[in-house]
Amino acid sequence: MSKIDLNERNVGSKEYIMVQEDTYPKTSWQEFKQVVKRSVKGELFTGLKITFKMMKEALFNKNMHTVQYPAEKLPITARFRGMHKLLALLESGDNRCISCGLCEKICISNCIRIDSRIDENSRKEVLDYYINLGRCIFCGYCAEVCPELAIVHGPRYEVAGEQRAHFIDMEDLLTPIDKLVSQKEYPGFGDISPNADERMKKTPLSY
């Protein structure tokens, strides 16, 4: 399916017909006449014809509607606002983020945390950038407020996890894996508990 097809997929043929049937039969004779008229006109067979045509199209003209999801995916638009990405500078590969803390401040679900320090050149350097996706509501304020376009929304949308704690370590775009242990966040609803590691249980299927 191309992009244009995707965007136009619910528009239809734009040839809508208003169905206004206010000629309901009043007497039983009119009712009988309506039934006879419909039987002779073969309205029932029109239905059969339509479903048969659908089957023919689906089987032989590749007009199947199903998208077999994990195997094939619909294309998403470039403006899709999925999981966050933390961008790097093109030349040096350094982090674009200047740890100004605006996203941290504006985040309405309070799920962003930045750890920073002042480096040798007396510039601010990001040590740890962390978004708790279990709390994030994908409002997009962080991306909107960022003066350096460092944090943006990416195309990834499969953010299901087996445990609440996994919403941290799946975000490897933001935080390098070796720094996950030292990760801190603000307390709040949806937060993982301090002893989450001990309380972590295997799901029943993997016993």
Added chain:
Amino acid sequence: MESSLLIETAVKVLVVLLVFSALAGFTTYIERKVLAFMQRRLGPTNVGPFGLLQILCDGVKLFTKEDFIPSNAVKPVFMIAPIITAATAFIAMSAIPFFPEFDMFGYTVRPIIADINVGVLFVLGVAGIGLYGPLLAGMSSGNKWSLIGGARTAIQLLSYEVVSGLAILAPIMMVGSLSLIDINAYQGDNYWMIVYQPLAFILFLISGFAETNRTPFDLLEHEAEIVAGYATEYSGMRWGMFFIGEYANLFTISFLVSLLFLGGFNDLWFIPGGIAIVLKVMMLIFTFLWVRASWPHIRPDQLMWLCWKVLMPLCIINILITGFVMMYWSNL
């Protein structure tokens, strides 16, 4: 001689039971596939090649589910109701000649379990007893939806018994026998019965839809209105028995229509009779599925209106015309 007959009958019964239980499962797969294609979906694809093992999975699921009996249900009746449905569906098959006679290991096999001279009457009668399954299930479940489903069973099946009985009266008048083998032989000598009795064919097919609870008339388990009707409280194998009974009934009606109106197992041009009847039954079952994909349900009052004010008068007119034609043009 006696013992050989016994063994032969037992083997036939076993074959019919096994083949049609398996076919019932397979028809659910076909039904899901056909319905899916007609809605431009794929149907089951993931389990096995083309999703064929879905049948097996469904079977395992049904067998391993809890056999749940509600506390307010009337237990013995509740437990016996699905058995009535399944049993009558298979008993009705005992008088149906499925194929022409054939030789196997030098022994002539007649693929009919009991060749009784009132075959049609027996099949319709036993299929009519099948109404006690849903009726008792609905009344014993202790559930309002089930009760409504049971009540609808009674009105629907009883009314359409009349139509189906009267519809095949005209062909039976022409053949002069109630035996399905005689009716089949008559169509071998003459044209197919549908040529002489097109109206009776349509009427019988409509009542067949009603008696097998297929879609335009499946008011007894109308999902949108009464949850699952009489089967609401059933689970596991008991529900599976209703299911198997329903699909076995579907096959019974399809065989009956083929035998009565579509030439039965007589040879068709170059096609041998055994294959011809299988093709006819397959075509009829596809029609049942096709109609399910296309047509909406009707209301119970429309159902009754159709039965008593349209179909039954048409049946009687058909019988009268057939009778007069037979009286005055006796060469028919």
